[in-house]
Amino acid sequence: MKSWLAFFIPSDEYKEKRMLYFLSEGAILLLLSLVVMVICNQFYPMNTGLALLIPIAIFLFYVMGRYILSGIEYTDIATETAYKKEIKRILNKIGGIVVIYALLYLLIVGFPANNTEWIDFIGLLLVVGVLWFFTSFISLKRSYKKNRELL
Amino acid sequence: MKNNVKLARVSLSLTQEQLATRVAATRQTIGLIEKGEYNPSLQLCIAIAKELNKTLDELFWEVENK
Structure with a gap:
């Protein structure tokens, strides 16, 4: 499949599939966090810098956390x-x-x-x-x- | 998905790593396929079948024993 994302995704198909899941889940969480913040902002005005930082942090921590815990980074280490x-x-x-x-x-x-x-x-x-x-x-x-x- | 990849690989005296290199996958992916924990794409199934000198039927087709 042709996509610019292919440049950042591993070539092994199992790793590729897992990574696409992690990125998609992270993107959905990012979207949800933005919706929550839009609602919260109506009642408690938020600092712009913080409001921009939180969704990025959620996305990065989620994707990194899932990648680290999935055990797919070192595929050849078995001894x-x-x-x-x-x-x-x-x-x-x-x-x-x-x-x-x-x-x-x-x-x-x-x-x-x-x-x-x-x-x-x-x-x-x-x-x-x-x-x-x-x-x-x-x-x-x-x-x-x-x-x-x-x- | 149950399959005969491990049997076919061992009969050719290949290691998981050797098969993985030949089909441009990782050792982990081959292990997962052998254990039936990952369903490979048709492209990878064909590559594995070619390397193991088997047909797709012989490797991946489930036949119920009566």
């Missing part, structure tokens, strides 16, 4: 060796990106001037790194469990 190897690969990837981001930040923005700026800088890196690892780990664990059951 303990491959599982451990993948954890190392994830750690290396996240570590590398965190280091590159930190270097680029220091080069472009410059060194943080005071303690608050240092805390903001390191805090952001830590939160992004830990959250990224945590979501990747859950996705890997779910994929591994699902793949083991299919052997």
